[in-house]
Amino acid sequence: xxxxxxxxxxxxxxxxxxxxxxxxxxxxxxxxxxxxxxxxxxxxxxxxxxxxxxxxxxxxxxxxxxxxxxxxxxxxxxxxxxxxxxxxxxxxxxxxxxxxxxxxxxxxxxxxxxxxxxxxxxxxxxxxxxxxxxxxxxxxxxxxxx
Numbered sequence: 001x002x003x004x005x006x007x008x009x010x011x012x013x014x015x016x017x018x019x020x021x022x023x024x025x026x027x028x029x030x031x032x033x034x035x036x037x038x039x040x041x042x043x044x045x046x047x048x049x050x051x052x053x054x055x056x057x058x059x060x061x062x063x064x065x066x067x068x069x070x071x072x073x074x075x076x077x078x079x080x081x082x083x084x085x086x087x088x089x090x091x092x093x094x095x096x097x098x099x100x101x102x103x104x105x106x107x108x109x110x111x112x113x114x115x116x117x118x119x120x121x122x123x124x125x126x127x128x129x130x131x132x133x134x135x136x137x138x139x140x141x142x143x144x145x146x
Contacts, residue, residue, distance in 0.1 A: 054103075
């Protein structure tokens with residue numbers, strides 16, 4: 001079993017054909033992919049799926065755009081890692097996404113191997129943060145008992 005098999009990714013993009021194609025490509029590499037076609041749908045998915053570790057989020061979507069969606073994600077799920085993906089990148093949106101806590105920022109079309117590398121790095125970062133929190137809680141509990 002590949003190390004990617006345990007990574008749960010949510011793909012949020014309003015372009016249905018793009019989501020379906022990228023889901024097939026990432027699933028062939030043993031990533032577990034959830035799909036959402038708007039910012040609101042992505043937030044609904046997260047409220048029902050606590051196993052998501054990495055989100056690949058389109059910046060330009062009708063309704064709630066990627067930047068606004070990122071704000072909601074980071075407010076409610078601060079440990080989730082978000083990779084912003086867009087075909088309409090501007091320096092300003094890249095800076096804003098990174099300022100709001102995005103893990104990284106890629107342009108469409110992006111190289112699939114580069115995207116997978118970013119997903120692996122993002123999942124690793126999330127897992128390290130979770131492990132530090134667990135260790136801190138264990139230390140707190142053991143200190144109380146001493």
